[in-house]
Amino acid sequence: MTTLPFRAGRGVPPLRDQVAGELRSRIADGRVAPGERLYEKAIADELGVSRLPVREAIRMLQSEGLVSVQPRRGVLVRRLNRQAVQDLFDVREALEVLAARLAAERADQAALRRLEELVEVGRRALDDGDDQAIAASNTAFHDSIYQLAGNALIPEVLDPLMGRLHWLFRQNVEPERVFLEHQELYRALAAHDPEQAADVALQHIRSSRRMVLEMLKD
Known part of the structure; x- marks a missing residue:
């Protein structure tokens, strides 16, 4: 090496x-x-x-x-068992939905342009079938949502969990579904619609919970 x-x-x-x-x-x-x-x-x-x-x-x-x-x-x-994964998704539901709601209220145009660029990176990765790039863009997208919320406590609270969350973001056997939901979430944020952003974020997390728990059955 x-x-x-x-x-x-x-x-x-x-x-x-x-x-x-x-x-x-x-x-x-x-x-x-x-x-x-x-x-x-x-x-x-x-x-x-x-x-x-x-x-x-x-x-x-x-x-x-x-x-x-x-x-x-x-x-x-460590091996993350089903309960550990459930616990991570519970935390995501609580904090990521809040982050999406706040981001829709607070994100400025410059921040939204950067998020749009991340969505485009995800699209290119999906088109290329590049699994590593898909995983990296998925991680970057979610990390950005935490920052766009404009609440310093959210990334601070999540910091000890980021390694496990980044592992979670890479467990993705439905990349097209994940990308389309990112795109939908970006649109809600760009429209400054906090209720829609929170709803899309919640559904995205629940879909991903189902996907990852199905993977753990194998």
Whole structure:
């Protein structure tokens, strides 16, 4: 594997944050599978860092619920069972619907243009059949809704859950349905219709809940 350009210095995030971000990404997109063991030394060697930032990054992921540290087994990527997924969707229903309602009330034209660009990125990814790009655009779209709400507490409350939420956003076997619902939600936001935005967001989350729970049956 190629050593990644992880570095320390002014103007860049601490190494622990860079390593944690890389590991989150690998867990979210499936490069590191549920149940897989993480080895500090192997990660440190691959990323070209010492073991200390890797150890600190693993502690961060443990606090976020992405990994568990087990006696005699080491660090394992957590498997999200049906109840854990249900709990995540419950949180999404509470906060993402609120975020959509607030975004419809507060988002300015510049922010809406950026969201429209994300919708177009999603369309191109769908047309190209690029699963990685579809997953990335889905994640970016939802992250943007949290920011457009203009309520600093929403992303703050969700921050410890973002790794698990990003994993959730990538569980997508109905990409066309997901894209069309994103498009519908964008239109409600652009129309500054908070009730419609909240309703579309709620239906989108419930459709995705059904989809992911069906996937977990396999």
